[in-house]
Each structure stands twice: as C-alpha cells, then as structure tokens.
Amino acid sequence: MDLQQNLQTIRSRISQACARTGRDPSSITLVAVTKAVSDRTVQQLIELGVGTFGENRAIPGQRRSGLFPQVKWHLIGPLQSNKVKYCRDFDLIHSLERLKIATLLNQKAAEWDKQINVLIQVNISGEDAKHGLGIGDVLDFARILIRECPNLNLRGLMGMAPYVEPEKTRSCFQALARLHEQLRARVKSDADVLSMGMSNDFEVAVEEGATMVRIGSALFMEEE
C-alpha cells in the first residue's frame, strides 16, 4: 500500500468537500484510525505528518499513546466501566453514552487531577444495534454530565451513519449537525467538536459540518 498516496488523496478529497461548501480545510481534523494496523504503520503516518490517531479499544490505545506520545490519541470505540482506568492519556474520548461510565471516568479524572475531553455518542443511524444516545436524550444528558462530572470537559458530539451509499448518509449527518447547534446554543457554547464521517462517507460529513473525520480503511487500502 502507498500510505503517502492514500493520505494525499484523502486530504485532497476533504479539501474539495470544503471548497464545495465554503469551509476552511484547516478546520477539519483527520483522525487516523489505526486499530487494524501495525506500530510500524503508525510510525510511518507520524513521519507523514499525521498528528491525531484513533483506537477503538482502551488498552491498545493506552499502549500506543505510551509508544507514540508525540501525537494525540483518541478513544473512538465503546468504553466499559472496567476500562476507565486506562483512559488517562487520551486527548479525547468520542464515545460517551452512559452516565454510569461518565461518573466513573469523572472520578478517575479527579484522582489524576486532570480534565478529560469527551464527546457524547449519538445514535443517528436509527439502528437499534448501534451505540449512542437517542437524539431526543442528548441535551438532557449533556446538562447532567456538566453538572455531575466537573472533571469531564464536554467538547461536542460523535455519530456514525449506517454503511450505505454515501449520499444516503446525508440526512443522518444533517440531524447530528442540527443537534450540535442546539447543544452549543442551549447548553455549552464552546462545545466545538462534531466528529462524523468515516472512509465510506467522510465527504458528505464534511459538507454537512464535521470538524473531525475518523478514517481507517481508506488510508490503508491497496491500489487496484
């Protein structure tokens, strides 16, 4: 695989999606999702200038944040209560969806004497099996989180569209972007992160306002 070429292609597709909607490409953070690749590939991406990485499990993520402390590490997958103790060094946790976990994470953060940045994961796909809070529950959850978890810093929202033809994801991303506006208007004006878009659908997500895209397979695919 030609990592440099893949990275360049993704960056230029992000730029084109920005150009179509009058956005500034520098307002979008590419999170390289490295759950399926080796440490060596991570090292190569760092050398190519990638500065933000996502892992979907806490223990491997913690290990990599120790190996590569010069870049930022995000937890993007579901967090279980027995894994909260591994979360000290994540710069952002995208997948908060339960108050019980939030409370445990808040306790840990207080012990560590730090603030942990979090996003609320929202179920925008309408599929029951998918993680995340229902859209109608998010603002109340955010208010409770802010009140009960002073060591968590709510930075915004994350969502995953269903795996369908990219254009069909647009209404999901629009719904999440609208909710993000409401969060900022009514609950927390500095919650500036909207994490949406993956390999299949990141251009649509950027057109609809994503500030972070989480990309794995498109980075690591082989040429045809």
Ligand SMILES: *Cc1c(COP(=O)(O)O)cnc(C)c1O
């Ligand atoms: C694996 C994963 C991604 C990246 O998916 P690709 O389709 O490989 O780009 C993004 N977000 C989450 C939560 C993931 O688990």
